[in-house]
Amino acid sequence: MSVRVLAFFDARYQSSADVRRLYGEGDAWRRVREARPASRQHFALNLPSTLGQYDLAQPEAAGRVVAMARQVGIDGFVLDCRWDGEAYVTGAQALAPMCGDSFALAFQWRNGEEDFWKAPASRSDRTERASRLISALKVGLPILADGRLLMIVDRPKELADPGEVLGILKEEACRAGLPGLYVIANRSEDKGRFLSNGYDALVDPGPAEWHSCSPSNRPNGLTFLEVMAGLRDSVDYLDRFFPYVLFAVARMINRSQRGKVMPRVFPAYYDWALHPDGGATHLAVQGKPFDSYIYGLFVENAMLFSQQNFAPDERFVFLESWNDWLTGSQVEPSLLDGDMIYNATKSAIDRGRYVIQTRNEESAGGIDEAMKTRIALLVEAAQTLSAASGKTGG
Amino acid sequence: MLAGLSVTSSGSVERFSFVFGSGAFRDNEIFDSATCPPSRYVVEVGRRMIRAVPSTEVLIIGNPLLPLSPQQLAEWSGAVRSVPAIVTDARKFPILYVLPRRLFDDLERFLLSLSTMDGDIDRRLLQLVTGQEVSQIRTPGLEIKHFPVTTPTNWFQGEVRQQMLKVLSLAAIQTIERNPGWRNLPFATYQPYHAGSLLFLNLAARQVPDGFFKKQILCWTYKDIYQSCPGPLEPVWLRLPWLPRDNSVGELEYLARSLERLGQDVIDNHFIVFMRYSRNYSVPPFHLIDQVKFALGESMTDVSRTVHGQPPACSDRPDLPPHPLKLLFHLVGGWSLKSYRDNDAATVFTVLKSLGCDITVIDRPDLAARLGVRSIISDDTERLTAAVKSHHIFIGVDSFPHHFVRHVLGWPTIGLFANTKPCNSDAKEAPDYRPVVGNLPCNPCGGHDSCPVLGGENCANFADPAQLITAILGMASDLYGFTF
Numbered sequence: 001m002s003v004r005v006l007a008f009f010d011a012r013y014q015s016s017a018d019v020r021r022l023y024g025e026g027d028a029w030r031r032v033r034e035a036r037p038a039s040r041q042h043f044a045l046n047l048p049s050t051l052g053q054y055d056l057a058q059p060e061a062a063g064r065v066v067a068m069a070r071q072v073g074i075d076g077f078v079l080d081c082r083w084d085g086e087a088y089v090t091g092a093q094a095l096a097p098m099c100g101d102s103f104a105l106a107f108q109w110r111n112g113e114e115d116f117w118k119a120p121a122s123r124s125d126r127t128e129r130a131s132r133l134i135s136a137l138k139v140g141l142p143i144l145a146d147g148r149l150l151m152i153v154d155r156p157k158e159l160a161d162p163g164e165v166l167g168i169l170k171e172e173a174c175r176a177g178l179p180g181l182y183v184i185a186n187r188s189e190d191k192g193r194f195l196s197n198g199y200d201a202l203v204d205p206g207p208a209e210w211h212s213c214s215p216s217n218r219p220n221g222l223t224f225l226e227v228m229a230g231l232r233d234s235v236d237y238l239d240r241f242f243p244y245v246l247f248a249v250a251r252m253i254n255r256s257q258r259g260k261v262m263p264r265v266f267p268a269y270y271d272w273a274l275h276p277d278g279g280a281t282h283l284a285v286q287g288k289p290f291d292s293y294i295y296g297l298f299v300e301n302a303m304l305f306s307q308q309n310f311a312p313d314e315r316f317v318f319l320e321s322w323n324d325w326l327t328g329s330q331v332e333p334s335l336l337d338g339d340m341i342y343n344a345t346k347s348a349i350d351r352g353r354y355v356i357q358t359r360n361e362e363s364a365g366g367i368d369e370a371m372k373t374r375i376a377l378l379v380e381a382a383q384t385l386s387a388a389s390g391k392t393g394g
Numbered sequence: 395m396l397a398g399l400s401v402t403s404s405g406s407v408e409r410f411s412f413v414f415g416s417g418a419f420r421d422n423e424i425f426d427s428a429t430c431p432p433s434r435y436v437v438e439v440g441r442r443m444i445r446a447v448p449s450t451e452v453l454i455i456g457n458p459l460l461p462l463s464p465q466q467l468a469e470w471s472g473a474v475r476s477v478p479a480i481v482t483d484a485r486k487f488p489i490l491y492v493l494p495r496r497l498f499d500d501l502e503r504f505l506l507s508l509s510t511m512d513g514d515i516d517r518r519l520l521q522l523v524t525g526q527e528v529s530q531i532r533t534p535g536l537e538i539k540h541f542p543v544t545t546p547t548n549w550f551q552g553e554v555r556q557q558m559l560k561v562l563s564l565a566a567i568q569t570i571e572r573n574p575g576w577r578n579l580p581f582a583t584y585q586p587y588h589a590g591s592l593l594f595l596n597l598a599a600r601q602v603p604d605g606f607f608k609k610q611i612l613c614w615t616y617k618d619i620y621q622s623c624p625g626p627l628e629p630v631w632l633r634l635p636w637l638p639r640d641n642s643v644g645e646l647e648y649l650a651r652s653l654e655r656l657g658q659d660v661i662d663n664h665f666i667v668f669m670r671y672s673r674n675y676s677v678p679p680f681h682l683i684d685q686v687k688f689a690l691g692e693s694m695t696d697v698s699r700t701v702h703g704q705p706p707a708c709s710d711r712p713d714l715p716p717h718p719l720k721l722l723f724h725l726v727g728g729w730s731l732k733s734y735r736d737n738d739a740a741t742v743f744t745v746l747k748s749l750g751c752d753i754t755v756i757d758r759p760d761l762a763a764r765l766g767v768r769s770i771i772s773d774d775t776e777r778l779t780a781a782v783k784s785h786h787i788f789i790g791v792d793s794f795p796h797h798f799v800r801h802v803l804g805w806p807t808i809g810l811f812a813n814t815k816p817c818n819s820d821a822k823e824a825p826d827y828r829p830v831v832g833n834l835p836c837n838p839c840g841g842h843d844s845c846p847v848l849g850g851e852n853c854a855n856f857a858d859p860a861q862l863i864t865a866i867l868g869m870a871s872d873l874y875g876f877t878f
Contacts, residue, residue: 248835249847253854255833293677298835300679305833347416351679354417355817358702366871367864375745375867379860382744386737 002356003303003315005349006106006143006150007069007322007331009077011091014056019091022084029053032325035273039235041282042272043289045325046334056094065332066098069322072331072342073349076104076143077322078152081136083114088136096140106143108186109133112155120160126168134172134181145200146313148180149173152203156185156194166198182314188212190259201310203318204251204264207242208271208281208327212250215240238278244268244285248298256309263302266320267295267341271327289328290337292344299345303352307359319345395547396424396435397462399454399471400443408447409464412439414548417679419697428550428675429585429682430689431559431668432458433508436491440498440505441693452477453493457510460489460538461547470533478520479529482513486530487538491516497524503581503606503691506667507566509559511541519563522570550674554646561649562666572662580608582630583690585669586652587637589794590819591682592616595669596625597707597801598686605691609664611656619794622775623802630660639728645670676838679817683801702822708804709826712786716874721746721866722781724756724772724790729842731813731853732791740765741859746866749878754785756795779803786876787869789862792819800827806873808865812853813839825872830857830865 012019012028025031033053035045047053051068054061069077076099079090092105099105111117116129142149151169159165166183173181185199188210194202204210219237226232248265255261268290272280285291299317306315321329333339367375396412415423424438435458444450454471456462467490470481479492488510497505504523509515513530520528543552562584570576585591592612599605603626610627612620613636620629634655637648653661669689675682680694681701688694697703714720725734743753743765753767756778762769772778778795782788782805789808790796800807800821809820811831815838820829831837832855836847844851857865870876 245847252834301833301835350416350418354679358817359823367868372864375863376860378745379741382741386740
C-alpha cells in the first residue's frame with residue numbers, strides 16, 4: 001500500500017444546525033473576510049477562489065471540495081471532533097456521502113477543550129462519554145489504519161489516566177461495531193511513553209505547538225522597552241517568526257530516532273488571526289509566506305520517510321491543511337496565490353508516489369531487530385572511541 | 395503550460411493543454427526532461443496532438459519556454475494567413491509556431507534545431523526545411539524582454555545557454571545551405587564534457603534504437619568510458635579537455651572552441667543538438683537515463699518504459715567466499731556536499747573491520763592511511779572494473795563510479811546519496827541495489843561547497859553510520875549468506 005496523504009479539514013464552513021451551534025457563528029467565512037492584520041509583518045489572510053466561500057451543507061459544494069481534494073491526490077480529510085456540551089460534533093455528515101472509492105474521513109479529538117477528561121472520573125462515567133464520542137465517529141467511510149478507524153488525540157498530556165481512557169475508547173469502538181480504533185497522539189517524540197500507554201503512533205504537532213527551530217526574532221527587555229516607547233512594531237516582541245526552510249528541515253533531521261512519529265507537512269503558517277493579543281507563530285521564506293518548491297520537497301520527503309519507516313497499512317502523511325484559512329496553511333486555490341500551492345501539492349504527491357513505486361520493500365531483509373541493535377551499539381562504541389582518541393590526540 | 399491547437403482540413407480546431415509530468419503519467423502530462431533543448435517539446439506537443447486527432451493538417455504550438463494557454467494561441471494566431479508561420483513578440487522572441495503536418499510526418503527531427511529564442515533564426519530555418527516562405531507576425535502587445543535564468547515552469551536558461559541554442563540553430567542553417575544532401579545527414583548530440591552524462595547517454599541510446607540521433611560528440615579524454623559502455627551513437631571525437639569545473643571557461647566559449655576544433659567538415663555534415671541541461675533535472679522524479687531517452691526521441695508515456703519500471707539491464711556478482719566480506723568504497727563526489735563525511739567513514743570502517751570485513755577505498759589514500767584500510771587509485775574504467783570485481787559490494791556516492799558499477803557492470807551496489815535526489819541517478823532497487831539517504835526537505839538543494847541551510851561543508855542528509863552498516867550487512871546476508 002502506498003503512503004496515504006490526509007489533510008486537516010475545517011468543517012465549520014457549513015450551515016448545518018449542530019455546527020452553527022458549536023461554533024456560534026452565522027457565517028464562518030465572515031471571520032476570514034474581516035480579519036485585519038495588526039502589523040505590516042502579518043501576511044494578509046487569503047480567500048478562496050475556485051471553490052468560493054462554500055457552504056458544505058449544500059451537497060454540490062461538498063462534492064466539489066472532495067473532488068478537488070481527490071484530484072490533488074489527497075486520500076481523506078481529518079475533521080475535528082468537539083464536545084458541544086451535549087454531544088460530539090464533527091460536521092462529517094456533509095462530507096460522508098462524497099466518500100468512498102479511496103477517499104475517506106478520520107478525526108482529531110479536541111480533548112483539551114473538555115474538563116471532563118482532565119479530571120479523575122468513574123469508569124462508568126468515562127464509558128458513557130466515550131460511547132458518545134465513538135458514535136460521533138461512525139459517519140461515512142472511515143480511514144483505516146492497520147484495519148482500524150483512525151483518530152488523533154489533540155492533547156494527549158491532558159488526558160487523566162490515559163491508559164484507562166484509551167482502553168475504554170477502544171472497547172467502545174468495538175462495542176459500536178467499528179473495526180477498532182487506531183489512536184495517534186499529537187506529540188513530536190515518544191518521550192512520555194505514549195506508545196506504551198496504548199497509543200498506536202504519534203504525529204508531529206502543528207507549527208504553533210512545536211517550534212522546531214529557534215525563531216529569527218529573539219526579543220529581550222530592550223525590545224520590550226522600544227515597543228512600549230513606540231519605537232518598534234509590537235509584534236517584534238509578541239510574535240515569533242521562523243524561517244520556513246529551517247523549520248521544516250529541523251522536523252526531518254534524525255526523525256527516525258524520535259519513535260513512531262508520522263510527519264505533518266504544511267505549505268505556510270501564520271496564525272495572527274487566532275492571536276489578536278500577540279503570541280502568533282509566523283513562517284516565512286525570504287519575506288514571502290511560502291515557497292512552493294521547498295514545500296513540495298517537504299511533502300515528497302515526508303512521504304518517502306513514511307514509506308521507509310512504517311508498516312504498509314500505517315503509512316500516512318498529515319497535511320496541514322486543506323482549508324484552514326485562518327492560519328494561511330490552506331491548499332485550496334485562493335485569490336492571492338491562485339492554484340500555486342494546490343498544484344505544488346499535486347505535483348509533490350505525484351512525485352512521492354512515483355518514487356515510492358521504485359522502492360523495494362524487501363531491502364535489508366537479512367538484518368533483524370537484534371542485529372540492528374548490535375550494530376547501533378558498535379557504532380556508539382566506535383564513535384566514543386574516536387572521540388576519546390581525538391581528545392588524547394591519539 | 396504546453397499548449398497547442400490542432401486544425402483539420404475541414405477547419406475544425408481542437409485545443410490542447412499539457413503540463414510537465416511529475417510521475418503520474420496522465421494523458422495531459424508530457425515527460426519532464428532536462429537533457430533536451432526546448433524544441434524537443436515542440437515535437438512532443440505535435441506528436442500528442444496528431445495522436446489525438448489523426449486528421450490534423452496544421453499544428454499551432456506555443457513556445458515551450460512560455461506558459462501559454464490554448465486560448466492565447468487561438469487569439470494570437472488569428473492574424474496568421476499562411477502556413478508555416480511564426481508569431482513573435484515585439485522583439486522577435488517566438489511566441490508560437492504554425493506548422494504543416496508534413497513536418498511531423500517526414501522532417502520531425504529538424505524541429506530540434508529551432509532555437510525557440512529568436513524568431514528570425516527560426517523563420518530562416520523553417521524556410522530552408524520546408525522550402526516554403528514562412529511568414530513572421532509580431533504581436534504588438536507582448537514583449538518577453540530578457541528570458542530569465544530560471545522560471546516557475548522549471549526552465550533553466552541562462553543568457554549563455556540561450557546564446558548556445560542560437561549558435562547551434564545558426565550552425566544548422568549553415569549546414570542546410572552548404573550541403574545539398576542535408577536531409578540525410580545525421581543528428582549528433584552535444585554534451586561532450588561530463589562523464590556521468592556521457593554514460594547515461596549511451597545507456598539511454600541503447601533503449602531508443604529509432605531516435606533522432608545517429609552520432610554523439612564527446613571529449614577524446616572520455617574514450618575509455620565510451621569503450622567500456624558503447625552505445626549505438628557513433629562517436630565524433632572532440633579533441634579538447636573536458637569543461638573545467640571551476641567555471642574558468644564558460645559553456646558558450648567552450649562551444650565556440652568545440653565547433654572550431656571539430657572543423658567545418660563536421661559542421662557541414664551534421665546537425666548538432668545541445669543536450670546538457672535546459673531544465674532543472676532534479677525537480678522531476680525521473681532518472682537521468684529516462685530524461686535522456688525522452689531527449690533522444692522516446693515519448694516516455696508509460697512508467698513501464700522507465701529505468702525504475704524495468705528489470706535491471708545487467709546483473710553480476712563475484713565468485714568469492716562470503717568471508718571475509720570484501721567492500722569497496724568510493725566516498726568522493728564531484729563537490730564537498732556529495733562527499734561522505736570522514737568522521738562517519740571512520741566509524742563505518744571501524745565497525746566493519748571489527749566484524750571481519752576487508753575494506754578498500756578508492757581515490758582517498760589519505761583517509762585509507764589514517765584508518766588502516768587498503769587504498770587504490772582508479773583513474774580509468776579498466777582499473778575500476780578490476781577493483782570492483784575483486785569485491786563483494788561496491789558502496790559509492792552519487793558520482794560516475796557508482797553509476798558505472800551499477801548500470802554497466804551490474805555489481806551489487808549501495809548508493810550513498812545526500813544533497814542530490816536518488817531517483818535522478820540511482821538504479822532500480824533490488825536485492826543487489828539499494829540507495830541510502832535521509833529525508834530532509836532541502837534535498838535536493840543544489841549546493842556544492844557549503845550547506846545553504848545549516849552551513850558547513852557536510853550534508854546532513856547522508857544516512858548515519860548505523861543505517862549504512864545495516865544496509866551493507868543486509869545486502870551481504872541476502873546475496874552471500876554473510877553472517878556475523
